[in-house]
Amino acid sequence: MGAKSAIEKGTISKWARTIAGEQWGGTWRQPTLDEIKELVAHCSRTYHFDSSYRDWTEWVGPNGNKIIFPENGAVDGNGTSIDTWSGVYWSSQVSGKKAYVLKTGQYESDFWAEYPVGYKAYVRPVSY
Numbered sequence: 001m002g003a004k005s006a007i008e009k010g011t012i013s014k015w016a017r018t019i020a021g022e023q024w025g026g027t028w029r030q031p032t033l034d035e036i037k038e039l040v041a042h043c044s045r046t047y048h049f050d051s052s053y054r055d056w057t058e059w060v061g062p063n064g065n066k067i068i069f070p071e072n073g074a075v076d077g078n079g080t081s082i083d084t085w086s087g088v089y090w091s092s093q094v095s096g097k098k099a100y101v102l103k104t105g106q107y108e109s110d111f112w113a114e115y116p117v118g119y120k121a122y123v124r125p126v127s128y
Contacts, residue, residue, distance in 0.1 A: 007076075028125045033093035033112065035041065035099045035126065039067075040111045046104040057087060057104045069104045088121040094106040 022121040031039075048115040049089065055071040073084035087106040091112070098114040101121055 012046070027127045029127070030090055030092035030123055031102075031126045033091045036091050036100070036112055045104070049106070053118045055085070055105065057106075059104075069124065071105045072084070072122055074101075074115065077116060082119075084091045090121050090123045 038060075039059060043061050044058070047055070048058060049055050056070070058068045059067050059069065069087040069089065071085060071087045073086060073128045074082050074088040076082050085107055086103045088112065089102045089104075091100040091102065094117060095114070097117055099117050100112050101115050103113055104110060
């Protein structure tokens, strides 16, 4: 059902309870939609491709800090891989049966979207 480590896909509810909070403790949590929008507005993006199909997008902030988002796709409610040419990462913003995600990659121009909460995607926890 859900992920048990940061390298597994999980539903948003499982991530919120297990990875970002209970397992890592402290102030680890999922990023808010506003934080994702801030990332999009203030960071430059460089797409990287390697011959083994491990593609990723590197984001660099105005202060020089970097974050890497691998293109890992997502899994829909039927278990089918979707958005395989994108990195898909949960935010903490849930609205009914949908939640916002960051979508990043070579072919992305809209960097956030709504996904059903039953889908599986990755998360990059943040801590303050």
